[in-house]
Amino acid sequence: MSMNLSAKLDELQRGDRHLETTVALCEIRTQLQELTKSVESCQSEVSEVKRDMVAIKHELDTVQQVKEEIEELREYVDRLEEHTHRRKLRLLEQGLTFFLTYSIFSAVLGMLQFGYNTGVINAPEKNIENFMKDVYKDRYGEDISEEFIQQLYSVAVSIFAIGGMLGGFSGGWMANRFGRKGGLLLNNVLGISGACLMGFTKVSHSYEMLFLGRFIIGVNCGLNTSLVPMYISEIAPLNLRGGLGTVNQLAVTIGLLLSQVLGIEQILGTNDGWPVLLGLAICPAILQLMLLPVCPESPRYLLITKQWEEEARSGKFFSWYNKKK
Numbered sequence: 001m002s003m004n005l006s007a008k009l010d011e012l013q014r015g016d017r018h019l020e021t022t023v024a025l026c027e028i029r030t031q032l033q034e035l036t037k038s039v040e041s042c043q044s045e046v047s048e049v050k051r052d053m054v055a056i057k058h059e060l061d062t063v064q065q066v067k068e069e070i071e072e073l074r075e076y077v078d079r080l081e082e083h084t085h086r087r088k089l090r091l092l093e094q095g096l097t098f099f100l101t102y103s104i105f106s107a108v109l110g111m112l113q114f115g116y117n118t119g120v121i122n123a124p125e126k127n128i129e130n131f132m133k134d135v136y137k138d139r140y141g142e143d144i145s146e147e148f149i150q151q152l153y154s155v156a157v158s159i160f161a162i163g164g165m166l167g168g169f170s171g172g173w174m175a176n177r178f179g180r181k182g183g184l185l186l187n188n189v190l191g192i193s194g195a196c197l198m199g200f201t202k203v204s205h206s207y208e209m210l211f212l213g214r215f216i217i218g219v220n221c222g223l224n225t226s227l228v229p230m231y232i233s234e235i236a237p238l239n240l241r242g243g244l245g246t247v248n249q250l251a252v253t254i255g256l257l258l259s260q261v262l263g264i265e266q267i268l269g270t271n272d273g274w275p276v277l278l279g280l281a282i283c284p285a286i287l288q289l290m291l292l293p294v295c296p297e298s299p300r301y302l303l304i305t306k307q308w309e310e311e312a313r314s315g316k317f318f319s320w321y322n323k324k325k
Helices: 002-093 098-119 125-140 146-178 180-199 207-235 238-245 247-262 274-279 282-294 299-305 309-314 319-324
Strands: none
Touching: 098 180, 098 207, 098 247, 098 282, 125 146, 125 207, 125 274, 146 180, 146 207, 146 299, 180 207, 180 274, 180 282, 207 238, 207 247, 207 299, 238 247
């Protein structure tokens, strides 16, 4: 019986060992699974780190590329500043050439027109009033009052200023639409028309033509006051720009002087001569129409308005014509 009990005890001990081994194996298996999960997690984290490192490398390459571009731009800006400095020095060394003088003279004829028409109406005042009296009497068969004749003469004088105001307001639009030189050339059509109307006033026996001619020539002079200074300042070299700007005032005073000298009684200040005196305003317009076409267009207009950089730098005389062709 004791032998049976010993055998049973041995079986129980072997069963306990087998159970402990099974439990230990389960625990080991669980730990291995957890370790596998940890390894997989570490691998994913390593992959993310690798991706981050690749992205950082791309960003560093981009930064390096941007840095190289900045260096190239800096070198380009330095070369551009050096080129601009040399060009400015060349411009400052330029003097008053024959062609520049020719261009300035052609342009300031518009300001001569302004000065002439501003003062030309004053000298033949009595002659113009007598003409208006004769026209009124022939039309209505009665004498005109002194007060009304003064009003008519005041209209003839002041309507020039009204036209000049309209022309001055339109100068900027015309300069941008047709160019500085193109605007001056087209403006001469108004100058010729106004001068012809004033010159044929006595022949047509109509003082309304005088009013209309004074208005049109006023628009012409208003445009000249905008276009001429703009054109001269934009074609003049930097070192001469201030001095050449005073040529406008000089031309105005010369025009005033001519109108007063020619308007004296011994020359054209007579009953027969005053239409010729007013009609002489056609001379500056025709002269400018002949001289101005060979002058260059404003480089500023060609570059900023037309975006023609090559023509602006080369200063071609007929750049607008060549561009169209």
